[in-house]
Amino acid sequence: MTEAGAAPGPPTPPRGRFGRWRDQALALGWLVVVWILLWGDVNVGNLIGGLLVGSAVLLFFPLPAVSFGGRLRPGALLAFACRFVVELVSASLHVARIAVQPGYRPRGAIIAVTLRVPTDLNLALTAEAVSLVPxxxxxxxDRDTSTxxxxxxxxxxxxxLALSRERTLDVExxxxxxxxSAAELRRVEPDPAEKGNSQ
Structure with missing residues (x-):
């Protein structure tokens, strides 16, 4: 029963066996990708090692249930991968220049970036992608505020600092x-009216 005057929310569809297997397969896939990125080499041995380690992690240290309600877009995924490689190389060269520049002392800062899509999956993927860049x-x-x-x-x-925040939101x-999902995409894409005014 709902309280008087409160509109009932949409019913939550039950997650069947297929949904659970799909979520586990996605989690395993991302763990394998992270494993290969950490080793820095794509080969059969690293792929098999990633599958074994990822399966062990999911078996002995089960992750909290993270449902995937989105849609895989191969073109956008390829664009993300290409842009990530470019940023990885550029940041690596920048850090290398700082390391060998005589007498240069870089200044660091701590910033907070609140993500616009408050889901565990988006929080984990964005944090992983950002932290892999040197x-x-x-x-x-902060899981409660997606920060x-x-x-x-x-x-x-x-x-x-503003540029670093914008880069993080761009990764998201x-x-x-x-x-x-389509609803999540509307959260991160600029409003068409604002986009038109900025041109």
């Missing part, structure tokens, strides 16, 4: 474009 480190995640606390390297002005946007 020069940025996730130091805390990431990041340590960013080589900041000199407030504009650098590209992830939602690749695997998010």
């Amino acid at each position: 020069g940025t480190l996730i130091i805390e995640v 990431l606390y990041l340590h960013v390297l080589d900041t000199h002005a407030p504009a650098d 946007r590209r992830i939602v474009r690749a695997v998010g």
Whole structure:
């Protein structure tokens, strides 16, 4: 029963066996991707090792239930992967330049970025993608508010902090474009009226 004057929400569809298996398969797939990224080499051995380690993690340390209500878009996923590789190489070169530049002492800062899609899956994927890029480190995640606390390297002005926040939100946007639902996509895409005014 609902309280008087309160509109009943939409019924939540039960998650069947297929839904649970699908969520487990997606979790295993992402664990394998992270394993391969950590090793930095795509080969059969790393693929098999990732499958074994990922299966062990899901078996002995079961993750909280994270339902996937989005839609996989191969084109957007490919665009995300290509952009991620470009950012990875660019950030690596930037950090390498800082490391070998004589007498240069970079300044770091801690910033908070609140994501626009408050789901566990989006929070985990965005945090993982951001932390894999050199020069940025996730130091805390607030699940209740979907906020990431990041340590960013080589900041000199407030504009650098704003740029780091925008880059993090851009990562979230590209992830939602690749695997998010239509409703989640509307949360991260700019309003058409605002987009038209900015041109």
